[in-house]
Amino acid sequence: MSSTYTLISFDLCPYVERSRVVLHEKGQAFEQVFIDLKDKPDWFLKLSPRGKVPVLVVDEVPIFESSVINEFLEEVLPEPALLPEGPLERARARAWIAFANDVLMDGVGTLWFAGGDPVRVEQGRATVRSALERIEGALRERQKGPYFSGASFSLVDATLAPVFTRWASMEVMGWGDLLDGLEEVQAYSQALLARESVQAARAEGLTEKMVELLRSE
Numbered sequence: 001m002s003s004t005y006t007l008i009s010f011d012l013c014p015y016v017e018r019s020r021v022v023l024h025e026k027g028q029a030f031e032q033v034f035i036d037l038k039d040k041p042d043w044f045l046k047l048s049p050r051g052k053v054p055v056l057v058v059d060e061v062p063i064f065e066s067s068v069i070n071e072f073l074e075e076v077l078p079e080p081a082l083l084p085e086g087p088l089e090r091a092r093a094r095a096w097i098a099f100a101n102d103v104l105m106d107g108v109g110t111l112w113f114a115g116g117d118p119v120r121v122e123q124g125r126a127t128v129r130s131a132l133e134r135i136e137g138a139l140r141e142r143q144k145g146p147y148f149s150g151a152s153f154s155l156v157d158a159t160l161a162p163v164f165t166r167w168a169s170m171e172v173m174g175w176g177d178l179l180d181g182l183e184e185v186q187a188y189s190q191a192l193l194a195r196e197s198v199q200a201a202r203a204e205g206l207t208e209k210m211v212e213l214l215r216s217e
């Protein structure tokens with residue numbers, strides 16, 4: 001009997017979007033249950049020790065943390081492969097996923113939730129810019145593109161894509177200049193936005209809803 005997959009989601013969450021990208025890449029059917037993060041249901045708090053989405057429920061077993069969910073999907077649904085071949089390249093992909101989580105998303109979060117505080121906006125901008133410069137450097141070192149690890153789409157791309165699907169809302173907020181001069185990142189962003197799984201995973205009306213959210217913070 002094949003497994004059932006239910007993704008506990010919040011419409012605009014970039015971490016949920018990552019797992020949706022991977023499920024689409026794998027061609028895996030899944031259901032989604034959307035919750036209100038401002039009023040988390042008790043059943044959700046029982047499943048999610050950190051009270052965060054995404055949670056992927058596989059045959060009644062909950063898995064939390066988007067990177068862990070994505071690695072799990074890679075393991076149980078090996079085709080198409082979303083990690084490069086060879087231990088060194090795989091380790092490098094995982095290291096950049098950790099960088100995206102700990103550095104880039106940290107800066108993005110600071111910027112998004114600065115609550116109008118100019119010091120926090122500047123802190124967020126500086127962290128995002130320096131993270132994107134690092135990514136520019138890594139992209140320049142590649143032998144070929146258009147994706148992070150070369151010609152094949154990988155878990156690194158699924159991890160970074162939600163930053164770029166939100167870039168139009170960043171532009172509306174006046175933060176579009178953070179990509180200025182980063183030519184490799186700009187081309188990489190275009191390749192990600194053109195990818196079918198990235199388009200399928202993106203919430204309807206994402207830019208408008210993100211702008212509304214960011215303006216309310």
Ligand SMILES: N[C@@H](CCC(=O)N[C@@H](CS)C(=O)NCC(=O)O)C(=O)O
Binds near residue numbers: 012015052064
């Ligand atoms: N490290 C987590 C981050 C997930 C996360 O921060 N999710 C946010 C929504 S985008 C959340 O559920 N926030 C609710 C809260 O912190 O109370 C992952 O990668 O899954």
